[in-house]
Amino acid sequence: MLKFADRVERVNPSVVREIFKLMADPEIISFGGGSPATESFEPDVIGEITAELLAGQPDLMLQYGTTEGWNPLRDAYIEHIAKPKGLDFERGNIIVTTGSTQGISLSIDAFVNEGDTVLVESPTFLATLMMFAKVNAKVVAVDVDSEGMNTDDLAAKLESTGARLVYTIPTFQNPTGLTLSRERRKEVARLAALHDAIVIEDDPYCDLRYAGESLPTIKSFDEAGNVVLLNSFSKTVSPGLRVGTVAASAEIIPKFVVAKQCSDTHTAILPQAICAEYLNRGLLPGHLERTAPMYKERLDAMLAYIEKYLPAEAEYTRPEGGVFIWLTMPSGFDAQELLVIATREYKVAFVPGAPFYANPADGKNTLRLNFSGATPDKIEEGMRRLGEAFKAYL
Numbered sequence: 001m002l003k004f005a006d007r008v009e010r011v012n013p014s015v016v017r018e019i020f021k022l023m024a025d026p027e028i029i030s031f032g033g034g035s036p037a038t039e040s041f042e043p044d045v046i047g048e049i050t051a052e053l054l055a056g057q058p059d060l061m062l063q064y065g066t067t068e069g070w071n072p073l074r075d076a077y078i079e080h081i082a083k084p085k086g087l088d089f090e091r092g093n094i095i096v097t098t099g100s101t102q103g104i105s106l107s108i109d110a111f112v113n114e115g116d117t118v119l120v121e122s123p124t125f126l127a128t129l130m131m132f133a134k135v136n137a138k139v140v141a142v143d144v145d146s147e148g149m150n151t152d153d154l155a156a157k158l159e160s161t162g163a164r165l166v167y168t169i170p171t172f173q174n175p176t177g178l179t180l181s182r183e184r185r186k187e188v189a190r191l192a193a194l195h196d197a198i199v200i201e202d203d204p205y206c207d208l209r210y211a212g213e214s215l216p217t218i219k220s221f222d223e224a225g226n227v228v229l230l231n232s233f234s235k236t237v238s239p240g241l242r243v244g245t246v247a248a249s250a251e252i253i254p255k256f257v258v259a260k261q262c263s264d265t266h267t268a269i270l271p272q273a274i275c276a277e278y279l280n281r282g283l284l285p286g287h288l289e290r291t292a293p294m295y296k297e298r299l300d301a302m303l304a305y306i307e308k309y310l311p312a313e314a315e316y317t318r319p320e321g322g323v324f325i326w327l328t329m330p331s332g333f334d335a336q337e338l339l340v341i342a343t344r345e346y347k348v349a350f351v352p353g354a355p356f357y358a359n360p361a362d363g364k365n366t367l368r369l370n371f372s373g374a375t376p377d378k379i380e381e382g383m384r385r386l387g388e389a390f391k392a393y394l
Helices: 015-022 043-056 071-085 100-111 126-134 151-161 182-195 253-261 269-280 283-309 335-345 376-393
Strands: 094-097 117-121 138-142 165-168 198-202 227-232 244-247 324-328 366-370
Touching (some): 043 269, 071 244, 071 269, 094 100, 094 253, 100 126, 100 165, 100 244, 100 253, 117 151, 126 138, 138 151, 269 283, 283 324, 335 376
Parallel strands (some): 117 165, 198 227
Antiparallel strands (some): 227 244, 324 366
16 A cells, blocks of 8 residues: 655645636636636737747757746846835845745745744635645634734734744735735734744735735835745736746845755746746736736626625625635535535536635635636626525525
């Protein structure tokens, strides 16, 4: 009989990835992913950039590269993404990752020993919970309200647990869509310095804002060098390129380099170069301006059809951006049971909320809805079907 390592046995498959398999059924309308709209992709632009890179620098594009990343991309990130956010970085503060999810993994490699206590929002990104489970970390949940992570609860739990690391998605959080307020961002940085804890600021959705004003990063308040900022091109340029970045102090980056060398040596050069060219040609601002109205239309449609088709007792977030809406039903409701009915009988999918909690028993009455991947017409039909599934379940 095969004997697998304990670290693999501790981790259950991602419910989101399992729901992706349902999308092979053409009749299924899925609100289960977190993908950008396919209409936002720019194959002609990406194709042109790719052709020019391969024609002009084929040896470089197809060869091994440095673990730290393609220098033109590190420079472009500093110039076009960090500086507009008021962040002053040098190359030594940046490492390129294979998707920003690898940045989470490298953070865990660098800072978390087996059995260490880590703090997360409740709920939080389920892949992060999986990675913490893999290293047998003790995960302690911090309360969340309409302003994001509750910093009073964070302060209390930093004090009581001696946690080494805090993980947060401050802007249009996955799964809730909530955004951490400006004052709380400042307080998170202060608490991290006070308790000598590392904060992983996972910010892949920050540029997908459709209303309200942009907020400064937690990193911008970081005077002690305790905040590690993760960004991604997956939600803005293309998820298939698998390119992300980590920005951190010059003391931290070398440890991430060692951890990455144990993983994939380096992120593929061609996708890095594509992202660098995309930034240097000034294409990102216009792309965000063009796609924001489309996403806002889809967000507004889903909010309207929740009101029209779902039960009156459903409570839900109203995000100003991102790609998710979080729905909460009264105690006793089981979203996993609803999913079975919804997929089998009504051909509509979503993600049950329980896997997003450190203690899954806390979230059985919650579910996550993605609005970015469907047109308004599909959203209406999908929400109508989901409403019928609710009626059948209730």
